[in-house]
Amino acid sequence: MQAVLRRLQLGSGVVLLVYLFLHLLNHALGIWSLELAGRGLVVALWIWRSTPGTITLYGAAALHFAxxxxxIYARRHWALPLAEWVRLWAGLSLPLLLIRHAVTTRLASSLYGFEPDYERVVTLLLTSGTQGLQLALLAPGWIHGCLGLWFRLRHFPWALRIKPLLVACVVLLPLLSAAGFIRMMRTIEARNTVLAAVDPKLVAHQLTLNAWRHDLVSFYLFLIAGTFVAGQLRNGIERRRLRKSSLSM
Incomplete structure (x- = not known):
């Protein structure tokens, strides 16, 4: 059973890592032009909005989170190496990105007909002042996925041989993505002395979308905190049971 769970964790993690890779690569295309990044976005939307893509992405996210x-519930102690703490922190931040993505693009599209393109999305981020948050949420998820994959690959000699190349890719892609995103922001700001108005469909339903986002984030944090507390209670009960059994012997 443990082997099956490890395979499920690896498989779902690889799906999410591919999603992040394409997301970061798409932003990096903005270094060349906003139009090229837009064409990449069309391809990404075609992949992830198809029925197989939707089931694969959100199914993998739900499975990986479960x-x-x-x-978290089963862990007996929390004396972890630094790399494990970094991976844990980065991994728990990834659903925050997926929640924002699901509400801002997918839910807004399904409920209100908002069709995202980079100019609309970047304008929305600029006018709301959350462009820095968008960049900050991508990197931790990427780090978590790369560390998790490396923990599986480091036992193979070929992986050790190409480790410098892998490290370079892990570091460079988020930097190129940030550079591309900043370039797109500069392009949009240069085209418009005053930023274009946000899509009226989003403005009309912004409070509803914000409520969805707030409720989903709160539920996510509640699940993490509740699972941690339940695990600690279970550990405490087990320790008391062991003490009683040792005293009775």
Whole structure:
């Protein structure tokens, strides 16, 4: 059973890592032009908005999160190496990105007909002042996925041989993505002395979308905190049971 769970964790993690890779690569295309990044976005939307893509992405996210909750609940101690703490912190930040993505693009599209393109999305981020948050949420998820994959690959000699190349890719892609995103922001600001108005469909339903985002984030944090507390209670009960059994012997 443990081997099956590890395979499920690896498989779902790889799906999310591919999603992040394409997301970062798409932003990096903005270094060349906003139009090229827009064409990349069309391809990404075609992949992830198809029925197989939707089931794969959100199914992998739900499975990976469920397995993470199981790990939090089952953990007996929290004396972890630094790399594990970094991976845990980065991994728990990834659903925050997915929640924002699901509400701002997918839910807004399904409920209100908002069709995202980079000019609309970047304008929305600029006018709301959350462009820095968008960049900050991508990097931790990427770090978590790369560390998790490396923990599986480091036992193979070929992986050790190409480790410098892998490290370079892990570091460079988020930097190129940030550079591309900043370039797109500069392009949009240069085209418009005054930023274009945000899509009226989003403005009309912004409070509803914000409520969805707030409720989903609160529920997510509640699940993590509740799972941690339940695990600690279970550990405390087990320790008391062991003490009683040792005293009775």
């Amino acid at each position: 397995l993470a909750l199981r790990t």
